[in-house]
Amino acid sequence: MGHGVKGTSPSAAALDADSAVTVAATLQALATPSRLLMLTRLRQGPCAVGELAEAVDMEQSAVSHQLRLLRALGLVSGRRSGRSIVYSLYDNHVAQLLDEAIYHIEHLGLEVEDVPTESA
Amino acid sequence: MGHGVKGTSPSAAALDADSAVTVAATLQALATPSRLLMLTRLRQGPCAVGELAEAVDMEQSAVSHQLRLLRALGLVSGRRSGRSIVYSLYDNHVAQLLDEAIYHIEHLGLEVEDVPTESA
């Protein structure tokens, strides 16, 4: 069936209102196709801005704006190298977060189910 | 330090534009404090709408609207029980996604770092 959660397992996530805000802000960063593409590209290895823009097919300016967001959240970091600036994922937590998010989501009970409240 | 990604590890997440949209949509569902609180509450066990509203301190109507979204994405499901409707996380992928997201994010290089592009 693919349904039903085991109940409160040991590592159940608990969250106070404050952490919720922080966590939400970070997840927001992964919640856009453009950023997700940028991040998965970076997950494969460091990459300069222009290159990145091409890889994900966005304007360079747009990429730069998004990079700023990602930087502010501590998800990526950039180092200048000659004229370009090379970005990478900040650390392995970011890489794993990405991997796991994608993995779980692709194994979910495939989107779009809207029957509001049907009784058997 | 706490920096640097090992490069392309075996399970590197790859994503085409289409999946990116799907994944982003789902992550969007986790990217709001209200929904995050609702989900972590549900992660502890099933719960009726009213109860949930109280638990996360939101208006019932607001909760209902968000539940609809979560339902549409296949993250939660509701079963009528008498007058109330009891919601639960849809399956373990959802629970794990939540746990892992929270875990990784709480172990990230703590938010807000804005130095745009510093050279060494």
Place this chain on the structure above:
DNA sequence: GGATCATATGAAGAGTTCTTCAACAATACC
């Protein structure tokens, strides 16, 4: 120094999203 390349930044507009309020629906109780 002046031109050029690579990136960042600011402002503005279109499009979304979240919440609230008011009304509606389904169930239970008497």
Place this chain on the structure above:
DNA sequence: GGTATTGTTGAAGAACTCTTCATATGATCC
């Protein structure tokens, strides 16, 4: 049946997000 309870739904507005265009900064090359 009528009334109370519990949830859902729709409309409307405020707030926020993403992209684009134009311009600015910093580094390199001649």
